[in-house]
Amino acid sequence: SLVPSSSQPGPGCLLCSVMYFYPAQIQLRWFQGQQELSGHVVATDVVPERDWTHQLLVLLENPGR
Numbered sequence: 207s208l209v210p211s212s213s214q215p216g217p218g219c220l221l222c223s224v225m226y227f228y229p230a231q232i233q234l235r236w237f238q239g240q241q242e243l244s245g246h247v248v249a250t251d252v253v254p255e256r257d258w259t260h261q262l263l264v265l266l267e268n269p270g271r
Contacts, residue, residue: 222264
């Protein structure tokens with residue numbers, strides 16, 4: 207989802223919410239066309255849920271820059 211930036215004009219951030227996955231090992235990568243976007247990526251730790259699944263939030267800051 208797109209998260210607007212309150213401090214900067216233009217594109218805000220892209221947020222990927224990965225929910226209810228099992229097992230806990232996961233890799234999430236951002237791409238623009240064929241190019242991987244690795245800068246300005248912030249991720250939470252994998253969070254365990256009570257039902258043995260997990261969740262993860264990954265934010266790509268200023269994807270257009």
